[in-house]
Amino acid sequence: MLSYIGLRILQALLGLWFIATLVFILSRSIGDPAEIFTARHGHVHAREMMEERLGLDKPLYHQYGIYVGQLLRGDLGKSVRNGIPITKILMERLPATFTLGLFALGFAIAFSIPLGVLGAVYRDSPIDWFAKVMAFLGQAMPPFWLGIMLIILFAVVWDIVPPAGKTGWTSYILPGFTLGWGVMAGMVRLVRSSMLDVLDSDYVTMARAKGVGEIVVVSKHALRNALIPVITYSGLVLGAFMNGSVVVEQVFAWPGIGTVAVQSVVSRDFPIVQGVVIVFGAFFIFINLFVDILYAVIDPRIKYTGQ
């Protein structure tokens, strides 16, 4: 078990290094960041300062060395606009993104598991249809549009929640719902189909043959097995989640890192964007790591194949 976790951590670190390198290559191949920035602000002096700060006057492998060294120290560099360390900017913004994400995820889980399970158990019943409709709508609605429509209805027409910004707990409702619905949609379908597979399995028939009641069959024997593919998938859902959060933060003027990233792109403050990409990538990789470990805890078979 321990060696398995160790191995997964090693793989995660490797993945992280890949991402960092890719970001480096991408940022250098897009064009000279100093030039892009100064082209707009036009100070020769500023350019020299920038070059020095980023080590742009040195050969590429040297720049890469500096870059990796800084990353290892947890230093993502400074904003080219105002010189504030990027770690500081991100740390300020991260909690807002994180809490919104948790809210949305909580919403998604709270609805998707019961809907998926009930849909599978009572196939083709009204609840199954409801689950299907929710799922299909969630997967087809563009989140930015959903957000705007919700603002029109709940903030403009009925005025029960704030339309944008982060003011109190009520301001979580619209963005959280917008972000959560899409994720929920995927999960409902996954829970339902994986539950259907499990309910067909021999061990569920065996449990029934032992005289176990239907509620226990579903909640004990079936659900835990059905969640295994759901957990595997949840790591991937996160990708959609991150995409969604950039857009949703934008729609609701949410003070998270997604908004910062979009602003920085517009103002050409690339070190910030670079930092956000690395943070998102790291987040994705470590959530997947966590998911794998969780997987091993739920499914006793994993520990042994990993060795």
Added chain:
Amino acid sequence: MASASSTQIVMTNVWKLRLISMVSGLKRAPKIPTVILGILLAFGLFGQWLAPHDPISIDLAKSFTPPVWHEGGSASNILGTDKLGRDILSRVIIGSRVSLALSLTIIALGGGAGVILGLISGYSGRKVDSLIQRGVEVILAMPTILVALVFVFTVGRSFESVMFILSPFLAARFTRIVRGETLSIRERDFVAVAKVIGTPSWMILLRHILPNVFNTVIVLATLEVGHLILLEASLSFLGVGVPPPHPAWGLMVAGGREFISSAYWIALFPGLAILFAVLSINLFGDWLRDTLDPRRRQL
């Protein structure tokens, strides 16, 4: 004893049968999504003849005309007009073109690359496989929208740049699925028999493996079209899609955002267009999967 000639007669019949079964299979497709898809396709192909107005001609006198069922609406602009007085309906119709063209191109490019990489990765095994898989993992770990945002913003907004940056993400998804499928087909006995016979590897890939992953690829491609339409719309919304004045649905929603309290219709209708397009593609893809590839309920 039937002679060889009777075999040939039956053979031609089988081709006919195949065609018939394909057509009759399509008859069982879900009706409404298929019709919407048909309309969508018609919009994309013949938009300029179907649209009642020129989608980019500005007529400030008509700006903010509400849809026809509102007071002040006009029958010539059924879904109303935007700030510059452009006809919403015409823009929605023409807007389908960008969505469709972009997602189909990306499916062809990225999907094609993904299928090839997936086949190679799954069939060759060990080193080549793990190299490709690491690459796929990294790409999948990247926040698509952010990367696309940065890229398009720096190299400039164009059809090509959006296509260029989204294709690898799609390729990665295809690679993963096709690889998995290839791995399992590779273990089937008919591949072993082909090796025993001495069938060359390229022929095994082409004749034995590729036809067996084909259904999965078709289903995946269909479902990914919906995904790409959403992605493209998001990018347009953020202002890095295909540049104006070509109407794109995402861009239209973004344009209507400022006027949500006064002219909701500017944002509503292009959004609905996206919703219906993606919904019907997904429903169609779902049906395809159930008929072609019932094992892959998770796709």
Added chain:
Amino acid sequence: MTEMSTTKDRPILLDVKDLKTYFFQRRGVLKAVDGVNFTVRAGESVGLVGESGSGKSMTCLSIMRLVPKPAARIVEGQILFNGQDLLSIDESDMREYRGSKIAMVMQDPQTSMNPVFTVGNQVEEPIKLHLKERGAQAMQRVLDALRAVRIPSPEDRVKQYPHQFSGGMRQRVVAAMGLATSPELLVADEPTTSLDVTIQAQFLGLIRDIQKEHGTSVIWVTHDLGIVAQMCDRVNVMYAGRIVESAEVQKIYKDPQHPYTKALLDSVPVMGARRPRLYQIDGQPPDLRSIPTGCSFWPRCPAAMDICKTEYPPATHLGGDDFVHCWLAEK
């Protein structure tokens, strides 16, 4: 098999009457079980023999009332267990029978145990449910049950998961799950098909010993005529959803009445028999969506007559519980 002669005087434990279980599919009705009659007496081993698709497994699931919903439905018949019709009681009463009076072992030991719970947990389940025992007492029962199926060092084994057991051991654990509550009837659905020969021999011996000790009745579902000969007192031969012949084991091997039974016995290679050539039943088993009219075996039957093609032969009783459905026996 000396004690065999005694079983036919024992009281009837299970009486299946005209059981019909159909699958309702888009492409038509699939008659998996189409009018099955047989009895199981107390302490008796009864074989259900047939090829795949003959309806033997579905008969078992019907007895347990576990046919796959919603596609399959028991449409007709009675299943009398100690005189009580299991098809007329409600679901919660049926649960009292399952795992307590009737236990089941399924074909594949790899899939018939839940992979995410320990073996102890799963063996304990019926004990808790039906014997209402808890804690140390229940644990003691679990250990006893595992010992009874000859699992070495059960104290350590209860904490392990199914994947840590070999196929043969797993199947014994499944048997332990069923037998822990001392059921009156064990339904064994091809329990040894996936086991190796020597492991199969162990399992067969184990079940025979337990049966001798507790007087459990067993329904053996199998396609292996060897297992039937070794394990059963009575044999029911199934073809296309019906029992075509039912007889005591000695009789069926010495003097089979139905042409299908005869053909089946002649078509398997037998060790030591040195058959130069196997008897060959031509054709395929029928599609259960369109079973031939008349006797379902007639298209493959070497002795088919005109009447066979139009009318299903009624049961001809041959003394005792034995019967055969064949027009030849009618004469």
Added chain:
Amino acid sequence: MAVSEPLLEVEGLVKHFPGPSNLLQQSSVLVKAVDGVSFTVDEGTTFALVGESGCGKTTVAKNVLLLERPTAGVIKFRGKDINRLNRRDLKEYKHTVQAVFQDPYSSLNPRMQVKDIIGEPLRVHEGMRGRRLQTRVAELLDNVGLNPVTGSFFPHQFSGGQRQRIAIARALALQPKLIVLDEPVSGLDVSIRAQILNLLVDLQEEFGLSYLLISHDLAIVEHMSHRVGVMYVGKMVELSEKEDMYSDAVHPYTKALLASVPRPNPDIAMGLTISGEVASPINPPTGCRFHPRCPIYQDSPECRDVQPEWDQVAPLHWSACHKVKP
């Protein structure tokens, strides 16, 4: 030509697989799937390898079919090492040796028409096309008892037994000398088994085929084969003519195996069974691999520590057991 040399000779075949490994280290455990197996297959006869799961019989077949390369040992076909053939001889070998596998569902490509499935070896080796190919395919279908009209059907339109006939037709296409039959009927129903077994026997006579039969079913092996080798956990424990094996088996494992088969005759009771599990090839027991389950082991240190040698116990009858010596 001298006295007919054997068609296929397997000498001291060893196949070890690396155990499950991970990124950090190559696994140190070896799966000793086959660990020194020798036998010969004579022209026109059937040699059967029989044993329980994990005994390595399928691995032997894969080595003969060149789907695996041996770790050690030599496989000779007509006197030539099949792993050192030049291009032309290799092509010739693949022309002469064919296979029929267990699962008739997995062994036919579901996306190919039957005529393409059967025609594939003809296309690859003889470049046959068009009308000639069609005629030959029709002939092959007829050989295995299928209507040639079915050539344009797809595999899913056939039942298991018919699929196995198609697989046999494909194996016959190049008029091979040797066909490896890996559990050819275990996926089939009882009444269909007889059809396929009879067909295989008929074809052997008609075309003078040799079979290497892999099976766990002792009754089928007796019915089909001329010589039999019994395997246990990677080792051959007994090898003899079929008649000897079934009447005068000497190795305790062979005896146990024969006794474990339930006879379809209520008057012949099952013999003594042996206890214990089939050992794992990952960590096989020392000495004689059968000793932990052996009924005549009696704590003999020889059995525990020393691998038994091959002894000839009768003409054409060998066994590897310390306790049973000639």
